[in-house]
Amino acid sequence: MLIDKSAAILRQAIDQFSPTHIVSMVSGGKDSAASDQVARELGVKIDMVMHGNTRCGIPQTTEFVRDTYGKLGDYVEADAGTAYEDYVLRKGFFGKGIGAHGFAYRVLKATPFRKAVSKFIRQRRRDVRILLINGARKDESENRKKNLQVWRSDPAAPNNIWLSLIYDWDQDSRDAYLESRRTPINPVSVQLCRSGECMCGTMQTSGERAEAAALYPEWGKWLSELEAEAKRLHGFGWGDTFPRRDSRQSELFAPMCKDCMARAA
Numbered sequence: 001m002l003i004d005k006s007a008a009i010l011r012q013a014i015d016q017f018s019p020t021h022i023v024s025m026v027s028g029g030k031d032s033a034a035s036d037q038v039a040r041e042l043g044v045k046i047d048m049v050m051h052g053n054t055r056c057g058i059p060q061t062t063e064f065v066r067d068t069y070g071k072l073g074d075y076v077e078a079d080a081g082t083a084y085e086d087y088v089l090r091k092g093f094f095g096k097g098i099g100a101h102g103f104a105y106r107v108l109k110a111t112p113f114r115k116a117v118s119k120f121i122r123q124r125r126r127d128v129r130i131l132l133i134n135g136a137r138k139d140e141s142e143n144r145k146k147n148l149q150v151w152r153s154d155p156a157a158p159n160n161i162w163l164s165l166i167y168d169w170d171q172d173s174r175d176a177y178l179e180s181r182r183t184p185i186n187p188v189s190v191q192l193c194r195s196g197e198c199m200c201g202t203m204q205t206s207g208e209r210a211e212a213a214a215l216y217p218e219w220g221k222w223l224s225e226l227e228a229e230a231k232r233l234h235g236f237g238w239g240d241t242f243p244r245r246d247s248r249q250s251e252l253f254a255p256m257c258k259d260c261m262a263r264a265a
């Protein structure tokens, strides 16, 4: 049974790392809904639920996550604040493709996650080992099949250990499980077939943008206005190739970037 495999993964991780804290990372997509549900079913004492708020995605996703998980216990957002808009107005959009994506991930997710973990959990103490349970699955893409590890320590913060609790689950089993447990599902992820919190433009198509904008017109308007200003200032828009030589520092370790890395496969 897949839940037994998850139980074994969890046991091994706890034996190996003796975590002082366990955090459930929730994006608003179905995979992290399942990893959170499995963790609760296995009796994990979840110290905190954390959600990455990139502020470039569909705001209704964050509202759903806040409403659903905020009432279950301690809840924190790794908030990128104005990082996206600031960057776009300063230099233009991030560009397109894996290189641009690694950079966007660093600005919008990796840095806010590390900061939130430091601020709300580590608080300058030593020997704080944090297990970050997430919903990455190996069958999401060929790329993940080859590269996803059951656990991995964050290269920039080695005591932050990312654990793929539902590593072995396939999509059908995940969906059947969520249904059987009546787990609340984000309506945005039902409509768009992804969490919708990721719309930075590096990995999404213009068709996906148009679909999201038709369903969430306020978000669509916000992005169009930002794009008009960015084009005026820098001459290129959302989803366009970054026009200059790219020497920006990329983040290769992107455990909370599921939809986009699946696309990259």
Ligand code: SF4
Binding pocket: 054, 056, 101, 104, 105, 106, 108, 109, 197, 198, 199, 200, 201, 202, 203, 256, 257, 258, 260
């Ligand atoms: S595609 Fe999503 S997760 Fe990836 S960098 Fe952009 S906003 Fe972040």
